Amino acid sequence: MSDLPRVLVVDDSRLVRASLVQHIRSQYEVREEADGDAAWQTLVLDQSIRAVVSDLQMPKMNGYELLERLRSSRLRRLQQMPFILVSGEETEEERGKARGLGASDFITKGSGAIEILTRLGNLLALQQAQENLDNGREQMVQNPATGLFTRKYLELQAAQALSHSARHGIDVSLMVLGFDGYGELSRRLGPQLAEEVGNRFARMLAGKMRQEDSLGHVAEGQFAVVSPGTAPNYCASFAERVRQAVEVSRLSVQGQSLALTVSIGLASVPTDVVSSAGALLDLATQRMQQAMQAGGNRTEAGGSLPATRPISLQHALELLRANRQGPVLPHLDALLAQLLPLLSLIDEKLDLTLPVAEIERYLEERKAGQK
Template sequence: MATLPRILIVDDSKVVRTSLAQHMRDHYEVREEADGEAAWQTLVLDQSIRAVVSDIQMPKMNGYQLLERLRSSRLRRLQQMPCILVTGEETEEERGKARGLGASDFLTKSSGASEVLARLGNLLALQQAQESLDSGREQMVQNPATGLFTRRYLELQVAQALSHSARHGMDVSMMVLGFDGYDRLCEKLGPEMAEEVGNRFARMLAGKVRQEDSLGHVAAGQFAVVSPGTAANFCACFAERVRQAVEVARLSVHGEALALTVSIGLASVPVDVVSSAGALLELATQRMQQAMAAGGNRVEAGGVLPATRPISLPHALELLRANRPAPVVPHLDALLGQLLPMLVLIDKELDLTLPIGEIERYLGERNSKNQ
């Protein structure tokens, strides 16, 4: 037998509560309270209550005060809960006050039981329709497994950014990232664990994108980032940093270390001429697939070169620990300049007689050449 919706009746008159409850029991599970304060405590604690039918004139907390507390609650279910106020004698002033405080409906005690049931049924049906609408909207916007934006929502974001770009000449960049060999990863770990690995990656990526960027899940093992206002070369630079971060990451599943890499496709306006948001996403996806076909673990940006960006000392150390010295070599002069104060302190405190003077002369000569 299906569970009946639970309704709270609030009235300081036991006779009124009993009468209403008798008429409602075939349609609803009824709970009763004698004043607004007790009703408030019940509503906070009992999450199964779907609607309130409350008298206005009551001790401790009247119906208006209860309604005001509901609508100002931080709990969304209480903010939106259907609430019918019942008065002994209806006046236009009372009706206006009830409407202003957010009452769902307003009845007099002379209204018949069939009228109360009809109004209550309509309100609950409306609430259920709104909940279904909200749920559908959330599913359109967010992937239920990852909480990230869906492909459809990303396309809407891109369309909006392209429209703004056309009016103001703003760059719009998009990159699509995919795990290399994701099918093999699913075979090795199982689809659920492979998806969890992807979710971990998504959480890492979410911490690196800007607030104005949109991160979404577009396919199994594939994610996309929309970056309004970001030029292609800077987006390519970010894509390369993401690729390197995945390559040197130490991820283990069931105690076994996983060596993961990603391929990234980049598309950008106005560098790339596209006719729609879907076309920009498709172009970025094609370039990701090209990167995978070329061996993976690379960025394909349609010929766009990453903006020059100095490497940080922690990142350099990560690369060396991963036995990847090649990306570090072009930045050795800058890294040596960062390390010099530390080397001076080490030389002084540990008495190692390091060639500090030679290092300083070398850096001075390099800086002079670069000026």
């Protein structure tokens, strides 16, 4: 027996069935039926089937009738089974009827392999997570130590967002944040105190999030945020604000002052092509690890956005107040250019004879030297 999930493809056209099978057989074991009645018998008897991809117009029992029979079944696995309708020339009214009967999703005839695999992957991940929740496994919902969502529950939230994204064409972004040098921090403070540092960070992060975002604890010293309806550039801006807030924070634990930084990895759909919610989370985690390997205290978004950005005057002052000159040093020229109009005004109004002309000449020479 194959270890691949089994999917039932139902269509009276052998050509359509062959096309669908060709698209998904790399990741799924496929069983085929040519009409709704045969499909129903197969679904009752074959308990290994995880999802259905069905045409609407079929002999003996059409897609509506097959869907209605599943949703009204006394078998819970059939009631909750992902059911994707293959849509051809159906009207919006007919599609609305299918939604009302409990269709999980739609694909159009001629859809490519990536789209079909993505829809199936999202629905199966959602089904698996939902089954875990329905079975009362509270550990799948909240981490008992932090009270935050677990990785599995975050995957459920991401799967729901991806399914919505596929239907309505909106962005879904996910970021994974990890403390740089968390292993050393844990050895220095002990696991319990290091965890408390993480909890403080999580409370700070929760205060900056939107209500529709989901925050979870995915590994030691690592957290993730699922942001439905958020484009990559907006997610990157939020990530930078979080990174800067941690960078200037002054955290004291048992009389020890801690200088902490985080590395952040971003992934987003449809910008990144992934097959499931778990794959989206894995991609963001890989990018966070790349940011750490590149020196830490930075954001990595897969090359679509710059990993580092010029700091503002306000952020530079916050770093200096926190006695952290190091992150400011690479930006001195840019900060001086920002300050020049203010220095010119001070020199004019207060008659302090500041070396404004020398500063202007210095900046011009630096700019010319970089060309």
